[in-house]
Amino acid sequence: MTDTSSTGQARGEAQAPRRRALYRLMRYLPLVAPVLLWAVPCWVLLYAGQHWPAPVTAGGTALFVLGLVAMPLGMARGHGRRQQDAAAILGDTLLGVSWVLFTWSVLLGVLLRLALAVAGVGDGQDRARAVTWAVLGVSAVLLAWGYAEARRVPRVRRLDVRLPRLGAGLDGLRVVLVTDTHYGPLDRARWSARVCETVNSLEADLVCHTGDIADGTAERRRAQAAPLGTVRATHARVYVTGNHEYYSEAQGWVDLMDRLGWEPLRNRHLLLERGGDTLVVAGVDDVTAESSGLPGHRAHLAGALDGADPGLPVLLLAHQPAFVDRAAAAGVDLQLSGHTHGGQIWPFHHLVRLDQPALAGLSHHGARTVLYTSRGTGFWGPPFRVFAPSEITLLVLRSGN
Incomplete structure (x- = not known):
């Protein structure tokens, strides 16, 4: 008989050097990535x-060198200790531009050049110039479209979610999810108000915000977040922290959301009752909370469910989809998450998949746990969304099998 524990241990030991090599490589990524994004x-x-x-060659090269210098400098001054919004806007925008140029330079630089060569179109210089104009044209169109997609009020995504343990009295419960609003250097107070108007038009029983409210402290971004106080729900408005709160004085955001009338579910739950049936609505701090050093902040599912009847269905708010393994082990019925942005700018979603078990939409985990991952309501950093549209989500809960 094979000793499975020994086999698993041996496999883990064999994979350890590869993991260590990957971690060492990741250390140098912040240095290497900007060079590649502009040099390619x-x-x-x-x-x-x-x-x-x-x-033309000299002027173009100077522009790329300027971008290579300005992007990290702007991001450092904008998101570092100085918190200069103008610098952040410049650095973030250049990051988005460089990512799109890099992506399509690689794709068209290989595929289009190969296709033209196979078709016998022109000589080497003609094909190279065709690639140049194609990359510039595609990038310009995608950046313009991506900017419009990022700045518009998200479309509403509607779907039914069937939970076998949900009582008949709760059938049809309307849950609205907003997440990853990322109020930041670009003032989006008017956008925020329009998002809240859209949420109110959905006549929700429960409204959830699963974190990453803003980039910056509550005091700094208060005007953009203030419209959240106008959101209406028949039963409750609930909120959990995301990882970005822990870069920006998380307790200040918890306190502000409380003052705006939202229930911060910091490792606790409330009961939602309708038609003689009950739903446990629980929430946990983001998984990065414990490393933040803030007293009492950590992701503690057992604490969130403490005192809840184990026979009742559970809806859990957890910022990161990766928390679903713990949720499934605890028998949670539905987890709502954000964090991924659906990749935000294609093809970044491939990197997101390395870190998270789900990118967007519904997925099933364990015996009964359903995970819904939102693509997010706002955007982080680069003001672009390419093939990853933002969303406000309306989930209608259905009972029975």
């Missing part, structure tokens, strides 16, 4: 066989 499109657009006039 610079090479593809200016040097890979085009033979542009010298002033």
Whole structure:
């Protein structure tokens, strides 16, 4: 008989060096990534066989070098100790532009050049220049469209979620989810008010915010968050922290949401009763809370469910989808999460999938746990959304099998 514990241990020991090598590589990523993001499109657009006039090559190269210097500098001054909003806007925008240019320089630089060569179109220089204009054209269109997508009020995504343990009295319960609003350097107070108007039009029984309210402290972003106080719900408005709160004095956000009339579910629950049936609505701090050093902040599911009847269905708010393993082990019926932004700018979703078990939408885990992952209501950093639209989610809970 095979000793499975020994086999698992041996496999873990074999994988350990690879994990350590990956972690070492990740340390250098902040240094290497900006260079690649600007150097690759610079090479593809200016040097890979085009033979542009010298002033064009020199001017284009200077622009790429300027972007390479300005992007990390702007992000450091904007998101570091200085918290300069203008610098953050510049750095974040350049990050989005460089990512789109890099992506399409790689794709079109290989695929389009190959297709033209196979078709026998032009010589090497003609094909190289065709790639340059295609990359610039596609990138310009995607950036303009992505900016409009990021700044608009999200469309409402409606879906039914069937929970076998949900009582008939709760059938049809309307739950609205907003998350990852990320109020930040770009003032979006008017956008925030319009989002809240849309939420109110959905006539929710329960409204949930699963964290990452803002980038910045509650005092700094209060005006953008204030419209959240106008949100209406028949039974409750509930909120849990995301990882970005822990970069920006999380307790201040918990206190502000409380003053705006939201219930901060910090490792606790409330009971929602309708038609003689009861739903446990629980919430946990983000998984990064414990490392923040804030006293009493940590993700504690057992504490959130303490005192709840184990026979009742549970709706859990947890910012990160990765928490679903613990939720499934505890028999939670439905977990609502955000965090992923659906990748925000394609094809970043491939990297998100390395860190999270779900990217967007419904997924099933364990014996009965359903996870819904929102693509988010706002955006983080670069003011673009490419093939990852934002959303306000209306989930109608259904009882029975």
